Amino acid sequence: MTTTTDRLVATKKAASEPGNCWVLTDSFGVDLDYGDGIFHFDTKTKAEERAEHEDLEHRPRRLDKPCVLVACSCCDYVFDEDEWTNHFESLDEARKVLPDFGWVPGENGTWRCEGCAKGTCDCEADRA
Numbered sequence: 325m326t327t328t329t330d331r332l333v334a335t336k337k338a339a340s341e342p343g344n345c346w347v348l349t350d351s352f353g354v355d356l357d358y359g360d361g362i363f364h365f366d367t368k369t370k371a372e373e374r375a376e377h378e379d380l381e382h383r384p385r386r387l388d389k390p391c392v393l394v395a396c397s398c399c400d401y402v403f404d405e406d407e408w409t410n411h412f413e414s415l416d417e418a419r420k421v422l423p424d425f426g427w428v429p430g431e432n433g434t435w436r437c438e439g440c441a442k443g444t445c446d447c448e449a450d451r452a
């Protein structure tokens with residue numbers, strides 16, 4: 325079923341890299357979190373490398389469902405795409421969190437990143 329909100333998850337990354345993320349979990353079942361969100365890794369290897377690098381006891385754990393990724397409808401920037409990624413568990417969570425980072429909802433369930441929303445990018449110039 326296709327709804328307008330499906331566009332939120334239809335990023336290039338999600339399409340090209342199917343499969344659930346990995347997190348690092350300690351022996352108490354607590355996921356690695358430096359207070360800024362839980363770290364997600366694309367692959368088990370990346371998670372293991374991180375644990376080794378930081379000398380952590382954490383072990384990789386595969387999430388039981390895919391994450392929600394949000395890309396800017398204008399510049400394709402993926403929210404929080406960094407050394408590590410902080411993904412959303414659901415579209416509802418994304419809608420709650422994105423405005424705090426300056427992202428602005430557009431038409432048909434799309435979002436624009438802070439930079440684009442401020443109107444400094446090329447696509448905004450095209451529109452003017």
Ligand SMILES: [Zn+2]
Pocket residue numbers: 345346364365391409410411412
């Ligand atoms: Zn994830």
Ligand SMILES: [Zn+2]
Pocket residue numbers: 396397398399400401436437438439440441
């Ligand atoms: Zn953008």
Ligand SMILES: [Zn+2]
Pocket residue numbers: 398399439440445446447448
């Ligand atoms: Zn833009």
